[in-house]
Amino acid sequence: MTVLNLPARIGDRPQTGPSVPHVQLSQHSPDDVRERLKQWMTDHLDGAVIRPSEISEPGSLAFFLDGTLPPPNTVLLPPRLNAEFVHVHTDGSLHLALSKQDQHELITKGWGERHPLYSPTINVVMLYGPRTDEELQIAQTVIKASYRYATGHDVPATSSREPDRQRI
Template sequence: MALLCGPNFFYMTASILIGSAIITYLLKFIQLDIRPFMSTKPGKIIETTATKVCERVVDMLAISDPLTPPSSSITRSSRGYLETLPLRRGSRPEVQGISSPVQRSQLPPWEQKNVQDRLRNLIIEIPEKCPVSTYLGRSTFEPASPTSLYARHRAFNETQYYGEIISANTEDGFIHSSLHPSDVRVVIEKGWGQRHPLSGRLTARLTGLVDANQPSPVEGSKVLLYAPRNNEDLDVIGKILNAAVWWVGGIDNSFDNEQVVGSTEW
């Protein structure tokens, strides 16, 4: 148990992730196509073994309880965007997965396709309104792909960070997003979502080690928003999306212009 909690575990995990990143970049640099090898029996064995190892490492990095609000120092030093939210009716849906969680129950019925269309439109309209601060991901325009929104500029700990604001599977409405840790607390307490399994302190640090181009996200800011079941749910999700744009994008898109509201001062 001491190994899993102490600095040795941290260095071991960091070494695995950094080593994997180095190998990936090296293969890309020398333009070596390993697909023919991976289709062979030894290649498949290596791939299966690597997948199992990665799953074990990711499982050890996951937070113990996604319904426990984050205890980030930011929640004590600054306020979030959301003052309050109405209580979500009904029980919480079933969410499975660690690195790429998916919602398994309480999905919008197919006959309510207007809910999915409205969700997609909510996201697409944001960069139309705030083109200087936000833009849509390329996958947004591909069939059956998530609708993704990114920030053009933002500062985390005085470091420029071009981060993902929202990634929504608009076929079922399940949303991956980033919020101010105080807003994550409100979302959890009112039943509209839960923390991403990989939103802990250790994961935030390792993210910066593996990808130098993406500075570490703030601990506890990654959140999963449950799929809206009807238009009433979607109205609340719309408010939460505004909070995400404010947190990662640094602007309040509820205004008609791209007025900066000072979120980059944290």
């Protein structure tokens, strides 16, 4: 797996909830940045079905493998561990599955943290919600790494999504 090469995040880490639901309590993503992130994910994550999360709080937008790309031997988000690979919370933070190397980079550079229930069989890390255009680009880079981890493929440079497949 390709290892992320992130810059250090500027500023203090946001406050997050210590248990489930694991949400970001401070430094929320501005509405316009959060909406652009969701639109980018909708437009660029080919081979993903978009629907409510099976595990997250109501209002979270989740992306699931649709079966067109056979997944490598990976552990994704609960409860099924083989379908949902990322979701965006209403506060702009995300939960996603990443390789061990990418998790280490995300955490040590200050961009996220492990979920309180994280274990070898529950591969969930939080990516803090992007606050600026620069952080939005970092979030896209991390989401691409999650997509690559889940599918074994890179995010296509151009989307082949048809408009009617965008929201399910």
